[in-house]
Amino acid sequence: MVDKKIKQTVRKKQQSVTGRNVISVEMWRFYLMWGVVLLCFIALVGRAFYVQVINKDFLQNKANANILRTEKVKAMRGVIYDRHGVPLAISTPVMKVVMDPRDYFDNKKLYEDTMAQLEKEPNNRKLKRQLPDKNLNLDELADAVGIDRKDLRKKLNERPRSRYLVLQKEIPPQQAELIMKRDFQGVYMEKNYKRYYPQPQPNSQIIGLTNSEGAGIEGLEMQLNERLAGIDGEQQIVRDKKGNRVKDPEVVKGVEPGENITLSIDSRLQYIMYRELTAAGVANNARSATAIAVDVKTGEILAMTSWPSYNPNDKSSLGNKDAMRNRGAVDSFEPGSTMKPITVSMALESGKYMPNTVVNTSPGSMRVGNHTIRDTHNYGALTLGGIIQKSSNVGVAKIALSLPYSTLPTFYQRLGFGQRSAVKFPGESAGLILPKSKWNVSEVATMAYGYGLNATVLQIADAYAMMANKGVKMPLSLYKLEDQPQGEQMISPVIADQVLAMMESATMPGGTATRANVSGYRVGGKTGTAHKLRPDRKGYSTTEYRALFAGVAPVSDPRIAMVVVVENPKGSYFGGTVSAPVFARVMQESLRLMNVPLDKPLDTPQSSK
Secondary structure (H helix, E strand, O other), X not given: OHHHXXXXXXXXXXXXXXXXXXHHHHHXXXXXXXXXXXXXXXXXXXXXXXXXXXOHHHHHHHHHHHHEEEXXXXXXXXXXXXXXXXEEEEEEEEEXXXXXXXXXXXXXXXXXXXXXXXXHOOOOHHHHHHOOOOEOOHHHHHHHHXXXXXXXXXXXXXXXXXXXEEEEEEEOHHHHHHHHHOOEOOEEEEEEEEEEOOOHHHHHHHHOOEOOOOOEOOHHHHHOHHHHHOEOEEEEEEEOOXXXXXXXXXXXXXXXXXXXXXXXXXXXXXXXXXXXXXHHHHHOOOOEEEEEEEEOOOOEEEEEEEEOOXXXXXXXXXXXXXXXXXXXXXXXXXXXXXXXXXXXXXXXXXXXXXXXXXXXXXXXXXXXXXXXXXXXXXXXXXXXXXXXXXXXXXHHHHHHHOOOOOHHHHHHHHOOOOOOXXXXXXXXOOXXXXXXXXXXXXXXXXHOOOOOEEEOHHHHHHHXXXXXXXXXXXXXXXXXXXXXXXXXXXXXXXXXXXXXHHXXXXXXXXXXXXXXXXXXXXXXXXXXXXXXXXXXXXXXXXXXXXXXXXXXXXXXXXXXXXXXXXXXXXXXXXXXXXXXXXXXXXXXXXXXXXXXXXXXXXXXXXXXX
């Protein structure tokens, strides 16, 4: 009985122990499973967080690289106008043909692989739908774009993984549209602008030109490039794997067109001036001819051009660098006798001389150091007006030497010689006034009649405009002015009027510039015939000259100051016979176009004869 109870007790203990072990194992398995699930869940959440938050930009960029293309939207370059709104430089739309070689080769490989599989499964519709539906024929593409077939294949094979290859830079929009209709693989268009110059030769040396990328490289196109260029925009285009546009372009950055610029130039006067310079240059077999016309009242440059010139629309004409220079601003030279009215102005300002002061120029020459100064004739006793009328070198040299040597060069510097004008044209020369240490008797004497210093046509025109404007110097400007600028009184109005009257005498009978007269207008001016330095700079040439005339009209109320320079004329080489007639023809038409009132009776046929 006792044994039976003991056995039952042992069995119960064994059952209870076994039960607890079974429950512990099952719970351990349960927790393990849930732990694994939880870890997987955490891993998935972590991966999602990494992909969508931490590594979002990288993956987005990878995706965008396959479907998005960012294209530059070219800004339209600003228009350059003359003072009357006539366009002198405009931009016309042209298209650039661009190819994506990587896209082309990827789709070509897809086509070839798919066609190989279709040979095995000709009825597989799924494979047929994978075939690229664009034109893969490179020969047709080369013919359509207008390039050599071999060259196209060579370019593609050299850059098979490139995403950007320019096939043709400038084609008309109509031709571009026809190319796009051919649906070539990887080919698209970029809109660009080509610079066009409606009146090329008369204006090219001022306006300059742009390169193939539309950036200014010469003249005002270069100087004003930032203002004219504008700011390019950007747009994003979504394409599918076959290169087709999925939706319309999205503007990422707006385009800001370039600023329009209005010049002070009158294109009518510019044309007349270039026409007459060309005629004079050809007739005199000259090396070049240059002229500038300035509005005396405002300082605006109405015309400035040179012959020979070039056509910026024709790239083949760009080889002649000599013709591309704006000689009026860039070239400096010894201005010769055109400086004599300025020397006389200095004499009057000194107080030592009056207009009727007599200077003895006999015997028509004078010795200064090792140099002999000569006149063409022995003019004897001359007043200051007579010195200008007869263009006496001896007269102005004696005047300059009668004053402290620093007086004349300092006066020249005050008027703007030896420094760049207010125009600040690219490459503009400052000319040259010798340093103070060289202001000796010889230098000052020759400086009085325009040797021993260098000046530009701009500087001479500036000085004559100042004298014509009652001694008030207006800053020269190549841009149309809306408001009257503030001038600077450089010399007394009385002295300016006195010198102007003396310059008028030079165009009267007995003067050196009778051929500068303009029918119906009083003209004042001064001729200049300057020997050119020899190439070795050892003395002056006896066969090469520079013929000049500088003048203003009408004398009663001056409106235009003009300078004409003809370099190396053959045959006659005097400023009065070569440059003065050019001045007269250009001035006559300019005053007429500007409706300037007459200030003297018109010449009759008999008086003209």
